[in-house]
Amino acid sequence: MVGRRHSVFKQILVGFDGSEQSRKAANTAISLAHCLDAKVLVLAVARPPEPATSVELEAVLDNAKEHFEAAFVPLRESAKNAEVEMETDIAVGHPAEQIIHRAEQSKMDLIVLGCRGTSTFHRWILGSVSEKVLRYAHCPVMVLR
Amino acid sequence: MQNVWVLAAVWVGLALIATLIAIWFKISTALSEIVVGTVAQLVIGAFLAKVNLGARTEWISFLAGTGAIVLTFLAGAELDPTIFRAKWKEATLVGLVGFFGPFLGCTAIAHFVLHWGMRQSWLAGVALSTTSVAVVYAVMLELGFNVTDFGKAILAACFINDLGTVIALGLIFSPFTVRTVIFVVVSVVVFAVLPFLTPRFFKKYGGRVSELEAKYILLLLFAMGGLAAWAGSEAVLPAYIIGMVLAGTVGKDHILIRRLRTLTFGLLTPFYFIRAGSFVSVPALAAAPLIFVVLFFAKMISKVVGLLPTVYAFKYQRNETLYYTLMMSTGLTFGTISALFGLNHQIISEAQYSFLVATVIGSAVVPTMIANAFFMPRHLLHKEVQSKEPNPQLATSPN
Numbered sequence: 230m231v232g233r234r235h236s237v238f239k240q241i242l243v244g245f246d247g248s249e250q251s252r253k254a255a256n257t258a259i260s261l262a263h264c265l266d267a268k269v270l271v272l273a274v275a276r277p278p279e280p281a282t283s284v285e286l287e288a289v290l291d292n293a294k295e296h297f298e299a300a301f302v303p304l305r306e307s308a309k310n311a312e313v314e315m316e317t318d319i320a321v322g323h324p325a326e327q328i329i330h331r332a333e334q335s336k337m338d339l340i341v342l343g344c345r346g347t348s349t350f351h352r353w354i355l356g357s358v359s360e361k362v363l364r365y366a367h368c369p370v371m372v373l374r
Numbered sequence: 375m376q377n378v379w380v381l382a383a384v385w386v387g388l389a390l391i392a393t394l395i396a397i398w399f400k401i402s403t404a405l406s407e408i409v410v411g412t413v414a415q416l417v418i419g420a421f422l423a424k425v426n427l428g429a430r431t432e433w434i435s436f437l438a439g440t441g442a443i444v445l446t447f448l449a450g451a452e453l454d455p456t457i458f459r460a461k462w463k464e465a466t467l468v469g470l471v472g473f474f475g476p477f478l479g480c481t482a483i484a485h486f487v488l489h490w491g492m493r494q495s496w497l498a499g500v501a502l503s504t505t506s507v508a509v510v511y512a513v514m515l516e517l518g519f520n521v522t523d524f525g526k527a528i529l530a531a532c533f534i535n536d537l538g539t540v541i542a543l544g545l546i547f548s549p550f551t552v553r554t555v556i557f558v559v560v561s562v563v564v565f566a567v568l569p570f571l572t573p574r575f576f577k578k579y580g581g582r583v584s585e586l587e588a589k590y591i592l593l594l595l596f597a598m599g600g601l602a603a604w605a606g607s608e609a610v611l612p613a614y615i616i617g618m619v620l621a622g623t624v625g626k627d628h629i630l631i632r633r634l635r636t637l638t639f640g641l642l643t644p645f646y647f648i649r650a651g652s653f654v655s656v657p658a659l660a661a662a663p664l665i666f667v668v669l670f671f672a673k674m675i676s677k678v679v680g681l682l683p684t685v686y687a688f689k690y691q692r693n694e695t696l697y698y699t700l701m702m703s704t705g706l707t708f709g710t711i712s713a714l715f716g717l718n719h720q721i722i723s724e725a726q727y728s729f730l731v732a733t734v735i736g737s738a739v740v741p742t743m744i745a746n747a748f749f750m751p752r753h754l755l756h757k758e759v760q761s762k763e764p765n766p767q768l769a770t771s772p773n
Contacts (some may be wrong), residue, residue, distance in 0.1 A: 242734060277508075277512040277515075278396065278400060278401055278403065279400055279401055279739075280401075280405065280506065280508075280704055280706060280738040280739060280742050281506065281508035281509045281709045282402040282403075282405070282509075282706050282707050283445065283448070283506070283508045283639065283708075284445055284449055284508075285402055285404065285508070285639070286401055286511060286512055287452060288632075288639065290515075310416040322512075322516030323516070327516070339587055353761075359515075
């Protein structure tokens with residue numbers, strides 16, 4: 230109990246994209262929050278196509294909202310079962326930047342991400358979200374494989 | 375009959391490839407379809423001599439044209455009337471500057487530097503005057519400015535900018551005859567009546583499996599498009615304005631908008647953008663790349679010179695001003711529509727069309743890259759955005 234009261238990590242942010250790795254990251258964060266008496270914010274980021282074009286952007290955002298809201302349901306259930314206070318939110322933009330920005334803005338103590346396996350080509354063209362977050366985040370980052 | 379299905383299979387196959395490319399590289403489907411159309415025509419032309427994609431086949435032209443019309447309608451319907459009513463003064467000023475700056479600048483450059491004829495130069499001015507509402511909106515969502523007064527004004531200004539483009543396209547090249555007067559008069563009456571008639575009609579007969587709402591919208595678009603064509607104008611002009619006047623009613627009906635989007639993206643716009651790409655002549659681009667460079671910088675400079683002081687007057691941070699000015703220098707959809715209009719009406723040649731489309735694509739991609747690399751207001755990542763309200767589009771859900 231003493232450890233829980235003086236826990237370093239009181240607020241945990243999870244980067245979530247609906248993939249299996251991100252669900253694993255979210256569940257890990259919930260378990261961690263349960264042990265540390267911390268709160269969890271699950272942040273999904275809808276990435277607009279580039280360049281964003283008329284009508285397609287709205288369609289992408291609408292679809293993303295539906296997709297993520299459905300994906301949040303089992304996470305909310307897990308958090309409820311673990312008696313962990315959890316919030317969910319959906320941001321728009323580049324995933325790594327939104328995660329970093331939100332972590333700073335909301336004064337998060339820890340960021341938890343899943344590591345999505347991407348090809349060398351994709352990493353070169355699009356970059357790795359977890360690598361960018363690791364590099365620029367203001368707080369500790371946990372990347373799960 | 376068999377050839378029709380083979381041709382349809384080829385086109386839908388190309389659309390599928392374009393969609394996969396867009397998914398893999400996280401680029402817009404429109405851009406991907408234009409590039410696929412260009413490459414497909416190049417490859418087919420190289421290996422099969424005189425065989426082409428059949429882009430001038432009547433039914434493909436019809437589907438492509440319908441795609442442009444419905445897409446333009448949906449773009450107009452995205453306008454938020456309450457924001458526009460609140461910010462119409464700033465929006466009109468910035469929007470008109472954003473339109474006239476590149477319109478006149480690019481026309482002058484095309485005529486005096488590239489020695490294009492007058493009509494070709496006007497067309498170049500129209501095609502390069504566009505601003506992408508979607509790009510600006512995406513950036514604002516990212517930075518949380520869509521809920522600020524500044525952001526709302528800029529968004530509304532983008533609609534005014536594109537309205538200027540569409541009106542210029544519809545009126546500059548049409549012969550001013552009695553038909554034009556009839557078209558304008560009928561259009562004004564229709565635009566005035568629609569916001570009252572449409573919701574009442576839908577309330578009485580809508581909400582059924584027979585999709586009455588979609589048929590009604592298509593009837594409007596086809597009828598007004600036909601009237602526009604009869605008057606020598608362009609069908610997208612009434613489509614955009616119909617979208618804007620119905621933005622407060624039909625635009626808020628998400629179910630109807632989703633169905634129209636499915637029809638548009640699933641069937642119509644692939645034909646439009648692939649067709650647009652298939653007319654791009656890569657050899658022409660390769661033969662005179664400097665023309666593309668001149669047009670590209672003409673658009674960028676005229677937008678920046680016109681918009682920078684205007685936007686700066688409303689906002690104080692230099693970095694953000696530059697960022698938004700660069701974002702407003704993009705414009706893929708309406709630029710392509712304008713260029714293709716010019717080609718279809720034989721105002722511009724295939725080579726000129728190729729340069730304009732390349733410039734439009736370049737203006738959609740390059741400013742975004744430059745802005746993100748050098749002018750992204752990164753200071754916002756290190757301090758809270760002042761007066762940031764929760765994004766009404768995407769809800770926060772507590773456990």
